[in-house]
Amino acid sequence: MSTDTSTPDVRPTDHTGLRVLSIDECLERLDRTAVGRIAFVLDGEVTVLPVVHTRDGVDVCFRTTGSSKVGAAVDHDRVAYQVDGFDARTRTGWSVLVQGTAVLVTQEADVRRLDLGSARSWVPQHEHGYQWIRVRTASITGRALG
Amino acid sequence: MSTDTSTPDVRPTDHTGLRVLSIDECLERLDRTAVGRIAFVLDGEVTVLPVVHTRDGVDVCFRTTGSSKVGAAVDHDRVAYQVDGFDARTRTGWSVLVQGTAVLVTQEADVRRLDLGSARSWVPQHEHGYQWIRVRTASITGRALG
Numbered sequence: 001m002s003t004d005t006s007t008p009d010v011r012p013t014d015h016t017g018l019r020v021l022s023i024d025e026c027l028e029r030l031d032r033t034a035v036g037r038i039a040f041v042l043d044g045e046v047t048v049l050p051v052v053h054t055r056d057g058v059d060v061c062f063r064t065t066g067s068s069k070v071g072a073a074v075d076h077d078r079v080a081y082q083v084d085g086f087d088a089r090t091r092t093g094w095s096v097l098v099q100g101t102a103v104l105v106t107q108e109a110d111v112r113r114l115d116l117g118s119a120r121s122w123v124p125q126h127e128h129g130y131q132w133i134r135v136r137t138a139s140i141t142g143r144a145l146g
Numbered sequence: 147m148s149t150d151t152s153t154p155d156v157r158p159t160d161h162t163g164l165r166v167l168s169i170d171e172c173l174e175r176l177d178r179t180a181v182g183r184i185a186f187v188l189d190g191e192v193t194v195l196p197v198v199h200t201r202d203g204v205d206v207c208f209r210t211t212g213s214s215k216v217g218a219a220v221d222h223d224r225v226a227y228q229v230d231g232f233d234a235r236t237r238t239g240w241s242v243l244v245q246g247t248a249v250l251v252t253q254e255a256d257v258r259r260l261d262l263g264s265a266r267s268w269v270p271q272h273e274h275g276y277q278w279i280r281v282r283t284a285s286i287t288g289r290a291l292g
Contacts, residue, residue: 016211034234039185039194039226046226048185048194050241065162080185080192088180091268095196122237122291145268 014143021142023058026096029083029142030055035122036083038062038135040073040102047073053081054118058137060098061105061114063130074102074133081135092146099139105132160289167288169204172242175229175288176201181268182229184208184281186219186248193219199227200264204283206244207251207260209276220248220279227281238292245285251278 012020021029030036030053039048047069051062060081064070073079079102086093105111114132158166167175176182176199185194193215197208206227210216219225225248232239251257260278 016214035230035232035239037183037194037228037230039192041187041192041224044224045245046185046187046192046224047245048183048226048228048241048243050230050232050239068162078187078190078192080194082183082194084181084183084196086181086196093181093196093268095194097194099191099193122239 018143018145021094021096021144023140026140026142027055027058029085029094029096030060030098033083033085036060036062036081038070038079038081038102038133040070040079041077042069042072052118052122053083054114056114056117056134058140059100060135060137061118061132063118064133065130070102070133071104071131074104077102079135090146092144094142094144096140096142098135098137099141100135100137103134103136105134164289164291167240167242167290169286172286172288173201173204175231175240175242176206176244179229179231182206182208182227184216184225184227184248184279186216186225187223188215188219198264198268199229200260202260202263202280204286205246206281206283207264207278209264210279211276216248216279217250217277220250223248225281236292238290240288240290242286242288244281244283245287246281246283249280249282251280 036053037048053060053062081098084095182199199206199208227244230241
């Protein structure tokens with residue numbers, strides 16, 4: 001994020017005129033958004049599924065059942081995690097994109113910490129037999145419109 | 147979609163207990179949702195970007211500038227388009243996923259029809275120099291929770 005702006009009001013924008021969010025702004029929006037979307041490639045098909053996430057440092061973690069499609073994407077491919085918010089009336093909005101690799105959380109201490117620190121899954125069945133998946137973040141980017 | 151249910155109240159659910167939406171329900175939710183997300187792979191990275199869409203039959207179309215990342219994904223890869231809606235208070239929600247291939251809309255008649263039938267882009271710059279991209283739908287699936 002550029003810090004060489006001459007006035008506090010000048011904010012960086014991309015080539016389409018969208019305001020570039022700082023990493024802190026991206027993390028703050030991840031924190032205040034309950035549901036995001038995990039996107040991954042499975043058998044050559046791009047798949048996007050909503051999940052309830054919890055942030056762990058710059059990583060994003062979420063629960064999944066062992067039999068879920070997301071589980072199949074772990075450890076063998078790049079993934080993305082996305083959160084956004086929109087107001088159709090004012091035609092404004094923002095989007096944050098996390099890109100990285102999905103790994104299974106296997107350390108018991110990590111699982112316990114995630115269990116304690118996170119919101120309950122919205123899908124009751126996931127309370128039993130779920131696994132935590134971590135998106136090991138390689139990049140976080142965000143844009144805002146309006 | 148299971149059709150061998152014994153009462154009209156029994157609705158098909160998937161292995162996680164989510165209600166399976168019919169194709170008509172999926173299309174109806176696409177229609178009443180202004181913003182969705184296009185997901186694609188570019189240089190090995192999964193990317194997810196929000197856009198304002200318009201439905202054209204079972205396909206989903208949206209505008210993009212020629213220089214956008216989405217443009218680079220056209221004609222060479224599978225893509226997904228996703229819309230959803232959530233209520234954090236009641237912990238309910240739904241998601242619709244369109245999977246297919248992205249193609250550039252090149253026929254002038256198609257461009258005119260899409261221009262006339264669609265909502266204005268939210269990004270002012272896109273009014274000039276934009277292109278229409280069509281997600282040629284291979285499958286539409288949807289799930290609802292609660």
